[in-house]
Amino acid sequence: MTIQLSHYLLLSAVLFSIGVAGVLTRKNLIVIFMALELMMNAVNLSFVALARYMGDSAGQVIVFFVICVAAAEVAVGLAILIALWRHKGSMHTDALAVMKW
Amino acid sequence: MDSYAAQIVGILPEILLIVTAIFAILLDLLSKKEERSWVATISLVGFIGSGIVSVFLWNRVGFVFSGMVAADNFTAVFRILFCFIGAITVLVSPEYLRERKIRLGEYYPILLITVFAMMVMVSAADLLLFFLGLETMSIALYVLACLDRRDSRSTEAALKYFILGAFSTAFLLYGIALIYAQTGSTSYAEIMTALIVLPLEVVTVAGVGLLLIGFAFKVAAVPFHFWSPDVYQGAPTPITAFMSVGPKAAAFVALIRVFTISLESLADIWTGAVFVIAVLTMTLGNVVALRQQNIKRMLAYSSIAHAGYLLVGIVAGGPRAIAATSFYLVAYALMNLGAFTVAMLMNRRGEGDYQLDDYRGAGFAHPLLGVTMAIFMFSLAGIPPTAGFFGKLYLFSAAVEKGYILLVVIAVLNSAVAAYYYLRIIVLMYMTRAEHEMAAVPSFGGYTLTLVVTSVLVLLIGSLPGGLLNLLLAALP
Structure with missing residues (x-):
């Protein structure tokens, strides 16, 4: 059996779903960050596979942009997390419950 | 638009903002402490300059950079609006920052970068460029929301905003x-x-659905709205005012460009979904706003409800509805900036209080605040002769023209519910007695100027709405 486009896209969809499930169910903020990165990278996989399949380099260029953006995003995210750690001394989502409704 | 210079002219407003931001960062780093207040002045000049350049670009340029950037009149309108929002935010910030002892030179440069990214979002004619603009804006906003590091609510708000x-x-x-x-x-x-x-x-439908979910998060539409009340409450108030109008308008303009233009042939598929989201958004926003005691949270839920009204324009589609949606975005920006400025001024009692009870008897104690707040509340409730009334009128009549009677009936009923919590503030201000002594309101030129400019514009657009509407109709992409 050869590996076809559909296999890549399926893998990408599965990874994305694992990422979504991780963000929604996990309680540790670091693990949530990891799940967010997984979602982004799942999409990157789709882009690369599609670009290769269509013979269009635009898809691969998009991946570079997405990687840069994700790196910038996580840098800010971790900085915010450190600020939260200084206030609450916790990395748990329960630390985020001062404001509700 | 062949020559390179002509292409550069097409993005001149963006370039000006970025250059100002870099200059402001350097100035903050290299100058002495007492000279740093210049950073605010320079940012203000940057916003005004960029806005003036945008005015001059009217009817001058079309698509530039191989069709990546749409520097058309529609973009120009929102560039001007964003520069206005940025300038107002700069005007209300210095006093707030001084009082909260937030001495960060990054504040104004990051604000400039956020407005730059909003401009990129509205001028994008390519999903990649739109994505980059959106992310630049979002990352800058996470930082802005977190700026009050000593307040744990600010950090909490920023983290919630970041994750969602x-x-x-x-x-x-x-x-x-x-x-x-x-x-x-x-x-x-x-x-x-x-x-x-x-x-x-199926893949196309899934793609459109995922795009819609992404947009619904960004404009805080139900059921993807959880973040917005917490973020609005926790973030520094000038940033909340900015966030509630600027990024929301940018996301709506991008939504218009993507959905009512490039995905128009699929309208049958997404209209139903947007219809349901619009109904849920305005109903939930208004009903929950009724029982809020904190003015920032109340305005957050009111902002969710307004996103619902704006979605009515997206459902209706067509030139008239798009022009009406843009009109509403302008009107909403003016009245919400004003309302948040009053909220900022009224909150003098300790950290992050913002209780509605503070407004008891405030109308007589602070005449300017009382009158302007009344204008903003009438406008938000949609009572003539204010900009908010004509925004709703144009929006709903465009939807009726397209035959969405049920949607408009729901929207009008919602406006009636909303009138209760907006008018309650006016009742508190003018028809109740203060329970304790009024806190002093700082006199600062920026605040007064903001209140006067926004309230005059709300009334002006409310008296002569035709001019703005015709301008927007002429600017449609």
Whole structure:
């Protein structure tokens, strides 16, 4: 059996779903960050596979942009997390419950 | 638009903002402490300059950079609006920052970068460029929301904003990937032509759905609104005012460009979904706003409800509805900035209080605040002769023209509910007695100027709405 486009896209969809499930169910903020990165990278996989399949380099260029953006995003995210750690001394989502409704 | 210089002219307002931001960062680093107040002045000059350049670009340029950037009149309108919002935010910030002892030179440069990114979002004619603009804006906003580091609520708000923002971005990106898979392009125009001939497939529908989820998060539409009340309450108030109008308008303009233009051939599929989201958004926003005791949270839920009204324009589609949506965005920006400025001024009692009870008897104690707040509340409630009334009128009549009677009936009923909590503030201000002594309100030129300018513009647009509407109709893409 050869590996076809559909296999890549399926893998990408599965990874994305694992990422979504991780963000929604996990309680540790670091693990949530990891799940967010997984979602982004799942999409990157789709882009690369599609670009290769269509013979269009635009898809691969998009991946570079997405990687840069994700790196910038996580840098800010971790900085915010450190600020939260200084206030609450916790990395748990329960630390985020001062404001509700 | 062949020559390189002409292309550069097309993005001159953006370039000006970025240059100002870099200059402001350097100035903050290299100058002495007492000279740093210049950073605010320079940012203000940057916003005004960029706005003036945008005015001059009216009717001058079209698509530049191989069709990546749409520097058309529609973009120009929102560039001007964003520069106005940025300038107002700069005007209300210095006093607030001084009082909270937030001495950060980054504040103004990051604000400039956020407005720059909003401009990129509205001028994008390609999903990739739109994505970059959206992310630049979001990342800058996470930082701005977190700026009051000593207040744990600010940090908490920023983290919630970050997690849900990144989550929604991933959905949006997946939507872009699926649309790219179907059409082989990320350009709005090419997607539009490709979708007309392509047979409808599950992948396309999934792509449109994911894009819609991403957008719904960004404009805080139900059921993707959880982040907004917490973020609005926790973030520093000038930033909340900015966030509630600027990024929301940018996201709506991008939504208009993507959905009512390039995905128009799929309108049958997404109109139903947007219809349901619009109804849920305005109903939940208004009902929950009724029982809020904190003015920032009340305005947050009111902002959710307004997103619902704006979605009515997206459902209706067509030039009149798009012009009406843009009109509403302008009106909403003016009245909400004003309302948040009053909220900022009224809150003098300790850290982050913002209780509605503070407004008891305030109308007589602070005449300017009372009168302007009354104007903003009338406008938000949609009572003539204010900009908010004509915004709703144009929006709902455009929807009726297209036959969405049920949607308009629900929207009008919602406006009636909303009138209760807006008018309650006026009742508190003028018809109740203060329970304790009024706190002193700082006199600062920026605040007064903001209140006067926004309230005069709300009334002016409310008296002569035709001019703005015709301008927007002429600017449509």
